[in-house]
Amino acid sequence: MSNHLSQKFEEIVGTGNVLASEVDRHNYAYDAAVLPPQLPALAVRPETPEALGRVVKTCNELGLPLTVRGSGTNLSGGTIPSEGGVVVLTGALNKIIEINEADMYAVVQTGVVTAKFAAEVAKRGLFYPPDPGSQAVSTMGGNVAENAGGLRGLKYGVTKDYVMGMSFYDVDGELVKTGSRTVKCVTGMNLHGLMVGSEGTLGVFNEIILKLVPPPKASKAMMAIFDDLGKASETVAAIIAAKIVPATLEYMDDFTIKTVEDFAHAGLPTDAKALLLIEVDGHPAQVEDEAAEVEAICKRIGATRIQVAKDAVERNKVWEARRAALSALARVRPTTVLEDATVPRSKIPAMVGALEKIAEKYKLTIGTFGHAGDGNLHPTILTDKRDHAEFARVEAAIDEIFDVALSLGGTLSGEHGIGMAKSKYMVKEVGQGSIMYAKRLKAAMDPKNILNPGKITGA
Amino acid sequence: MSEMRQLVGLLKQIDDQLVACMRCGMCQAVCPIYAETGLEGHVARGKIALLECLADEVIRDPAGVKERLDACLLCGSCQANCPSGVKALDIFLKARAFLTGYYGLPPVKRAIFRGLLQNPKLFDTVLGVASKFQGLFTKPVNDMLGSSCARVFSDLIGGRHFAPLADKPLHDVATQRDTPRGHSGLKIAFFYGCVVDKMFPRIGEAVLKVCDHHGVGVFMPHAQACCGIPALSSGDRETFEKLVALNMKVFAEADFDVLVTPCATCTSTIKKIWPLMAEDLPATTRFQVKELSAKVKDISAFLIQDVGVTPADVAVSGEPVTVTYHDPCHLKKSLGISAEPRALIGCNPRYKLQEMDGADSCCGSGGSFTLQHYDLSKRIGKRKRDNIVATGATVAATSCPACMLQIGDMLSQAGDTLAIRHPVEIYAETLAGR
Numbered sequence: 001m002s003n004h005l006s007q008k009f010e011e012i013v014g015t016g017n018v019l020a021s022e023v024d025r026h027n028y029a030y031d032a033a034v035l036p037p038q039l040p041a042l043a044v045r046p047e048t049p050e051a052l053g054r055v056v057k058t059c060n061e062l063g064l065p066l067t068v069r070g071s072g073t074n075l076s077g078g079t080i081p082s083e084g085g086v087v088v089l090t091g092a093l094n095k096i097i098e099i100n101e102a103d104m105y106a107v108v109q110t111g112v113v114t115a116k117f118a119a120e121v122a123k124r125g126l127f128y129p130p131d132p133g134s135q136a137v138s139t140m141g142g143n144v145a146e147n148a149g150g151l152r153g154l155k156y157g158v159t160k161d162y163v164m165g166m167s168f169y170d171v172d173g174e175l176v177k178t179g180s181r182t183v184k185c186v187t188g189m190n191l192h193g194l195m196v197g198s199e200g201t202l203g204v205f206n207e208i209i210l211k212l213v214p215p216p217k218a219s220k221a222m223m224a225i226f227d228d229l230g231k232a233s234e235t236v237a238a239i240i241a242a243k244i245v246p247a248t249l250e251y252m253d254d255f256t257i258k259t260v261e262d263f264a265h266a267g268l269p270t271d272a273k274a275l276l277l278i279e280v281d282g283h284p285a286q287v288e289d290e291a292a293e294v295e296a297i298c299k300r301i302g303a304t305r306i307q308v309a310k311d312a313v314e315r316n317k318v319w320e321a322r323r324a325a326l327s328a329l330a331r332v333r334p335t336t337v338l339e340d341a342t343v344p345r346s347k348i349p350a351m352v353g354a355l356e357k358i359a360e361k362y363k364l365t366i367g368t369f370g371h372a373g374d375g376n377l378h379p380t381i382l383t384d385k386r387d388h389a390e391f392a393r394v395e396a397a398i399d400e401i402f403d404v405a406l407s408l409g410g411t412l413s414g415e416h417g418i419g420m421a422k423s424k425y426m427v428k429e430v431g432q433g434s435i436m437y438a439k440r441l442k443a444a445m446d447p448k449n450i451l452n453p454g455k456i457t458g459a
Numbered sequence: 460m461s462e463m464r465q466l467v468g469l470l471k472q473i474d475d476q477l478v479a480c481m482r483c484g485m486c487q488a489v490c491p492i493y494a495e496t497g498l499e500g501h502v503a504r505g506k507i508a509l510l511e512c513l514a515d516e517v518i519r520d521p522a523g524v525k526e527r528l529d530a531c532l533l534c535g536s537c538q539a540n541c542p543s544g545v546k547a548l549d550i551f552l553k554a555r556a557f558l559t560g561y562y563g564l565p566p567v568k569r570a571i572f573r574g575l576l577q578n579p580k581l582f583d584t585v586l587g588v589a590s591k592f593q594g595l596f597t598k599p600v601n602d603m604l605g606s607s608c609a610r611v612f613s614d615l616i617g618g619r620h621f622a623p624l625a626d627k628p629l630h631d632v633a634t635q636r637d638t639p640r641g642h643s644g645l646k647i648a649f650f651y652g653c654v655v656d657k658m659f660p661r662i663g664e665a666v667l668k669v670c671d672h673h674g675v676g677v678f679m680p681h682a683q684a685c686c687g688i689p690a691l692s693s694g695d696r697e698t699f700e701k702l703v704a705l706n707m708k709v710f711a712e713a714d715f716d717v718l719v720t721p722c723a724t725c726t727s728t729i730k731k732i733w734p735l736m737a738e739d740l741p742a743t744t745r746f747q748v749k750e751l752s753a754k755v756k757d758i759s760a761f762l763i764q765d766v767g768v769t770p771a772d773v774a775v776s777g778e779p780v781t782v783t784y785h786d787p788c789h790l791k792k793s794l795g796i797s798a799e800p801r802a803l804i805g806c807n808p809r810y811k812l813q814e815m816d817g818a819d820s821c822c823g824s825g826g827s828f829t830l831q832h833y834d835l836s837k838r839i840g841k842r843k844r845d846n847i848v849a850t851g852a853t854v855a856a857t858s859c860p861a862c863m864l865q866i867g868d869m870l871s872q873a874g875d876t877l878a879i880r881h882p883v884e885i886y887a888e889t890l891a892g893r
Contacts, residue, residue, distance in 0.1 A: 030482055137485060331544045334479050
């Protein structure tokens with residue numbers, strides 16, 4: 001059976017591009033989510049758009065579940081394949097087709113790595129702002145399929161704000177084009193809007209058209225330390241109330257501060273209750289004004305220490321603490337469960353308070369850091385998945401984290417996606433009607449349910 | 460089947476290290492092999508996942524896992540960039556030893572490691588003969604040497620371009636010595652390493668010249684043995700341990716302040732791998748190994764940090780020579796040393812350092828990796844060559860003789876005429892004498 005299957009795909013993508021050995025199958029059975037692996041029948045690596053289309057068509061004809069995989073960094077199990085399914089690797093579809101400086105857009109294939117793309121754009125004096133934590137390896141196709149965010153979300157938005165159009169394959173291998181290279185376009189349905197965040201359940205992306213913006217001419221970073229979480233939160237609110245929109249506004253809790261200090265010795269006060277990392281950018285004069293105003297707000301509300309970066313070296317130092325957050329936390333225990341429940345930013349103190357109670361109730365270690373400006377927190381549970389009793393408590397704690405986030409008017413996922421990990425919670429947030437609508441939509445576009453089944457709606 | 464159980468048992472020993480990998484996949488950004496092949500099985504995350512599968516007995520194909528494990532340069536890029544601090548090199552070295560225990564060492568490697576490396580004198584004699592007759596070697600001998608350990612014999616393998624074995628190895632041109640501390644008040648034990656001894660004795664001579672000039676005493680015994688990494692990276696822990704023991708016998712009791720080597724790989728092996736592998740040895744031996752290991756230092760780090768060399772006051776005529784420096788993985792990623800070799804080059808005012816793109820990206824050598832995966836090694840090496848040539852430099856410098864062999868091979872195949880030098884050679888040029 002599997003030999004026959006391999007042959008069928010080899011005819012499309014060539015012999016070296018079908019990976020069907022036991023070790024290969026195990027290598028494409030997981031992603032970055034803390035979930036059990038599921039063994040695919042094989043993985044294929046198309047090298048041309050035509051081959052990609054034919055792979056999709058063949059999967060549909062054979063009724064084989066198909067999961068597209070870029071770099072497999074998904075944190076919600078979105079790239080874990082179905083048992084016996086086909087993994088489609090986008091690694092060989094990695095060309096930047098066009099970067100148009102005059103019209104400020106770019107066209108990329110789906111396997112282009114985010115950071116490499118952003119660097120190419122920067123070389124031409126333009127800016128692609130979305131910067132998910134995995135950008136050094138994540139792919140543009142994966143970013144669009146998950147609607148990836150990052151540190152700059154507050155001011156610059158997330159991936160969906162940069163998708164101008166795309167082409168994708170439907171299950172019959174027909175190429176569907178949507179959107180255009182123009183700023184304005186109302187030709188046809190906004191199908192690319194539907195594709196963003198669809199987690200590979202509605203079509204297989206081919207090329208993506210992305211908006212680019214001029215880069216800020218200047219930026220200024222500072223770190224403010226507080227002996228009270230309420231003051232930090234009040235500072236965030238006051239900055240926004242002053243009509244200042246920082247490019248980044250990051251938060252770290254006391255546990256994370258201590259852990260980072262133990263790990264990186266960045267000189268953080270270990271008795272601090274909260275830390276804010278603030279960066280404003282734009283025109284140099286405006287940056288100076290805003291930085292001074294933010295500093296004044298921090299002082300007024302009672303930051304115990306404010307460190308304003310005077311140059312690139314100091315800016316790098318300020319950022320070191322934030323960059324070290326996940327690394328420092330991840331070393332504490334063997335298993336790291338990184339969540340991304342998100343609340344309206346005014347509810348951050350309530351959410352942080354609830355997280356402390358949950359950690360205590362379930363006897364767990366939770367460090368929280370994240371994007372205070374947009375309410376997207378990363379409660380990070382430090383555990384050991386081999387300890388089954390403890391891991392059961394982790395699962396119960398996650399249930400409760402979502403309940404709290406929803407009760408505060410928040411959402412299950414700010415940027416990691418629903419995937420397999422959170423599909424069971426969907427009904428709590430959106431209701432049965434929404435799920436039925438999504439299921440009917442999917443059934444119409446993918447009657448055999450081959451496109452990444454089991455993700456988002458659970459179907 | 461009972462052997463399979465044994466293998467599973469051994470893998471369970473490193474379970475705590477395996478489980479630390481959170482599958483974030485950030486290693487994909489830095490792995491030189493993955494950059495070429497894009498295969499999950501070629502990056503640290505994928506290899507660790509396979510080892511876990513083997514330990515959990517969900518994979519029944521140790522050969523397939525071994526093949527993936529062997530496709531690794533042991534450059535340590537993944538470990539240096541791992542957010543959760545996974546000790547990937549420890550894992551891979553131990554796993555290679557387990558799998559070699561399971562499959563046994565291939566006969567050719569067995570002949571080399573157990574027959575030659577463990578007997579330094581015989582090793583020297585065989586290569587001494589080889590250097591005189593290398594043009595006449597018959598094929599079986601070539602084959603035997605060719606499939607051997609590190610890069611020591613790589614010039615004997617078809618398709619490669621490289622400088623032959625030195626006419627006279629270091630241990631012939633420089634006599635064994637034990638000189639007292641001079642005006643520096645320092646004394647080193649000089650661990651020259653196999654590649655310097657057999658292929659680049661000129662680097663060893665430069666070290667001796669610099670030490671003499673700065674009044675540094677030198678203990679240089681000829682009975683020293685290979686650092687052991689070629690054997691260990693092939694999973695031959697038995698030979699590795701014998702080599703460490705041979706070196707302990709020579710160095711443990713000797714009087715010196717710093718154990719200096721001009722080879723990044725030897726430095727990193729002695730500093731990091733010796734104590735790691737000594738964990739299972741009796742307490743006294745373990746203590747001795749750790750004590751010696753703590754004393755090891757790269758030659759550039761020693762000269763800059765301990766001797767305090769400063770730019771030489773020599774006449775400069777005409778344009779300076781442009782030199783570019785390649786960071787060996789075993790020096791920068793493993794030990795964090797990148798400033799000192801550059802500082803040492805800077806001590807020769809006749810040279811101007813021009814940085815290349817990706818100075819710290821691997822050259823693709825990786826010891827026996829290049830022997831098993833020459834095509835892949837060449838593709839990685841080609842990028843390094845292109846970056847070197849793009850600087851317009853006429854000299855390529857690096858602190859590891861294994862990198863020198865690889866880079867030399869790549870430059871030579873492309874018809875480039877750059878010279879390859881060790882920083883200590885560049886500095887030694889400023890000193891009077893031979």
